[in-house]
Amino acid sequence: MRAEASATDAVVQDEGSARLIDGAAVARGVRARVAEEVARLKAEHGLTPGLSVVLVGDDPASAVYVRNKEKQSVEAGMRGETIRMPATTTQEELLAVVDRLNADERVHGILVQMPLPKQIEPAAVIRGIRPDKDVDAFHPANVGKLLIGERDGFAPCTPAGVMVLLEEAGVPLKGAEVVVVGRSNIVGKPMAALLMQPGVDATVTVCHSRTRDLAAHTRRADVLIAAIGRGRFVTADMVKPGAVVIDVGMNRIDDPTTKTGTRLVGDVDFDAVRSVASAITPVPGGVGPMTIAMLLANTVRAARQLAGVADAGAR
Numbered sequence: 406m407r408a409e410a411s412a413t414d415a416v417v418q419d420e421g422s423a424r425l426i427d428g429a430a431v432a433r434g435v436r437a438r439v440a441e442e443v444a445r446l447k448a449e450h451g452l453t454p455g456l457s458v459v460l461v462g463d464d465p466a467s468a469v470y471v472r473n474k475e476k477q478s479v480e481a482g483m484r485g486e487t488i489r490m491p492a493t494t495t496q497e498e499l500l501a502v503v504d505r506l507n508a509d510e511r512v513h514g515i516l517v518q519m520p521l522p523k524q525i526e527p528a529a530v531i532r533g534i535r536p537d538k539d540v541d542a543f544h545p546a547n548v549g550k551l552l553i554g555e556r557d558g559f560a561p562c563t564p565a566g567v568m569v570l571l572e573e574a575g576v577p578l579k580g581a582e583v584v585v586v587g588r589s590n591i592v593g594k595p596m597a598a599l600l601m602q603p604g605v606d607a608t609v610t611v612c613h614s615r616t617r618d619l620a621a622h623t624r625r626a627d628v629l630i631a632a633i634g635r636g637r638f639v640t641a642d643m644v645k646p647g648a649v650v651i652d653v654g655m656n657r658i659d660d661p662t663t664k665t666g667t668r669l670v671g672d673v674d675f676d677a678v679r680s681v682a683s684a685i686t687p688v689p690g691g692v693g694p695m696t697i698a699m700l701l702a703n704t705v706r707a708a709r710q711l712a713g714v715a716d717a718g719a720r
């Protein structure tokens with residue numbers, strides 16, 4: 406199966422402003438392809454892909470993401486489970502659970518939800534997950550494989566989702582100037598690696614909080630990817646007219662006009678940038694929904710690889 410599922414209605418256009426890249430619609434397409442592949446694996450190989458998510462503590466946002474991961478994996482026909490552990494869990498206790506999942510043949514994908522409580526070192530937990538079940542693709546073995554282009558590893562879900570959005574929106578990348586703002590291990594760095602892959606062939610610049618004259622870099626971008634974690638950081642004057650703008654940010658800000666008193670904004674000043682860009686992802690409804698869709702796609706691939714079943718799309 407190819408994750409680059411064909412989705413209808415990926416792009417919506419309003420007069421006089423940038424096309425909206427509809428991540429929710431593209432994610433639905435990816436999930437539909439995942440469900441088809443799960444049905445095939447069950448029927449032809451008696452194989453049910455299994456995803457186990459571990460949630461430590463009671464971060465309210467994490468609880469929502471984890472619930473959606475289980476719900477969407479079950480809807481796709483997979484075996485989905487959530488293991489909930491208290492906020493007082495020690496690193497050893499968490500590693501013991503990870504070890505059990507590593508050894509469980511019904512489990513093909515393991516994910517430990519981030520952030521973790523302070524007493525637990527995320528790097529130690531990530532290293533504890535078997536690389537061939539590491540569907541988050543945070544393990545150094547998968548990071549390395551991505552960088553050197555070994556295709557049996559996994560790509561992290563959020564940047565992999567951005568690649569699918571760009572493809573669905575028909576954005577040309579070969580030789581294009583792509584500027585990534587943000588250098589995190591989860592988004593910025595793997596995003597740059599995916600864009601540099603042979604066959605994609607973008608020219609990539611990675612900027613960050615210490616970059617001198619950031620706007621001089623961002624204004625050169627044909628495709629600008631904002632992943633710096635600061636609300637509405639990218640303003641209209643930082644964007645080249647006609648650029649494609651992908652907003653990976655998710656920042657909750659106070660808004661007394663809403664029922665909850667807060668609102669989600671991206672790293673891009675959406676209303677202003679929309680009148681300069683040619684296409685843009687909204688927040689919410691842009692990159693966010695792709696994260697879980699790509700997690701399901703990675704889990705199906707893990708199941709296939711662990712069982713030695715060929716990719717139907719590659720036959």
Ligand SMILES: Nc1nc2c(c(=O)[nH]1)N[C@@H](CN(C=O)c1ccc(C(=O)N[C@@H](CCC(=O)O)C(=O)O)cc1)CN2
Pocket residue numbers: 470516517518519520541562563655669688689690691692693694695696697
């Ligand atoms: N182990 C991991 N932990 C975390 C990851 C991850 O990929 N692996 N990413 C984020 C959280 N996350 C998934 O875990 C995630 C974030 C956002 C969305 C999403 O669909 N967002 C919606 C808006 C949701 C809202 O209203 O709050 C959107 O942007 O439209 C899905 C998954 C950190 N932890």
